[in-house]
Amino acid sequence: MAGTNSKAKMITGGPAIILVEPQLGENIGTAARAMANFGLSELRVVNPRDGWPSEKAKNASAKADHVIDNAQIFDTVEEALSGLNLVYATTARPRDMFVSVSGPEAAMKNAREHVASGQNCGILFGRERTGLTNEEVALADEIVTFPVNPAFASLNIAQAVLLMSYEWMRTGNEAEPLQFEALTAPQARKEDLIGFFQHLEGALEAANFFRPPEKKAHMVSTLRALFQKARYSERDVTILRGVVGALEGRRTRNTPRRQAAEAQIADAKTDEPE
CATH class of the missing domain: 3.40.1280.10 (SPOUT methyltransferase, trefoil knot domain)
Known part of the structure; x- marks a missing residue:
């Protein structure tokens, strides 16, 4: 037709x-x-x-x-x-x-x-x-x-x-237009999430987390799927990368990304109810 x-x-x-x-x-x-x-x-x-x-x-x-x-x-x-x-x-x-x-x-x-x-x-x-x-x-x-x-x-x-x-x-063609509530924050872009995954997996590799080695691929897939469920925002990903960097012991590197992550974490703490 x-x-x-x-x-x-x-x-x-x-x-x-x-x-x-x-x-x-x-x-x-x-x-x-x-x-x-x-x-x-x-x-x-x-x-x-x-x-x-x-x-x-x-x-x-x-x-x-x-x-x-x-x-x-x-x-x-x-x-x-x-x-x-x-x-x-x-x-x-x-x-x-x-x-x-x-x-x-x-x-x-x-x-x-x-x-x-x-x-x-x-x-x-x-x-x-x-x-x-x-x-x-x-x-x-x-x-x-x-x-x-x-x-x-x-x-x-x-x-x-x-x-x-x-x-x-x-x-998009229903009799009544679909109504959606505005989302509070955009989800992180995929390249930001993939960067976080690679950062985390590199840190875990250095810590000898993936044991036995033949199960690494399945463990990586499971971890990625686990983090995908949370629907992180860009702010969330920045905080997570700051956390991984801190766990790696990068206390002497005062990079813009680290500064942003520290600022985001500080903001998150001030948002908590006393």
């Missing part, structure tokens, strides 16, 4: 769609087509196998040129999460992780709330055959699963993107 109205205003914006290591340009193109149908326009692609730009992607996008032409390409998932405050990871497999799980409708209603408050959201989609790794899922705030047939859960990338994009559009 096809049809366009050249006089209608193009709806854009919404959460960033992040495709992790897609194999075929056609899959990127059909995902872009699904996005454009339901008003999403920011496409981020991590390490596409067949390179970029891709004529196959553009041909498969059914003239969703505003999505394809402005797609951003990244080498790693961490880089692709830059500037985002809230991230969802889509997966069909059960995960042994302490990460909240929700359906597409609830996830996109929550995303609307964050976007309405001026925050940036993203949705992670995994590889065609293997999906997302546990380490990648641990970078997200929540997991999104689809209510599919348990005996046949076989969505391709474009179908998964279509379902999330549809729910995004639907949450």
Whole structure:
């Protein structure tokens, strides 16, 4: 089914769609087509196998040129999460992780709330055959699963993107506009959280915390998922990094980051009731 109205205003914006290591340009193109149908326009692609730009992607996008032409390409998932405050990871497999799980409708209603408050959201989609790794899922705030047939859960990338994009559009087209309370503080950007994770993990490595060594990857994923649950603000992350730095014994380094962390901690103490 096809049809366009050249006089209608193009709806854009919404959460960033992040495709992790897609194999075929056609899959990127059909995902872009699904996005454009339901008003999403920011496409981020991590390490596409067949390179970029891709004529196959553009041909498969059914003239969703505003999505394809402005797609951003990244080498790693961490880089692709830059500037985002809230991230969802889509997966069909059960995960042994302490990460909240929700359906597409609830996830996109929550995303609307964050976007309405001026925050940036993203949705992670995994590889065609293997999906997302546990380490990648641990970078997200929540997991999104689809209510599919348990005996046949076989969505391709474009179908998964279509379902999330549809729910995004639907949450903005209710008979009564959705009302959201303003959030008190923006969530920390993903690059700030990742920096904190790396700082903490480096300190724990120096303290010989990861024992036995073969369980380190699982322990790191669990720790990251644990910290993701709290939805820290930028101020929170600054304080946490100051705490880790103090535990490392960095008492002689009077860096701007340390000064900011000490000031934040002092402010937090003065806020406490006597």
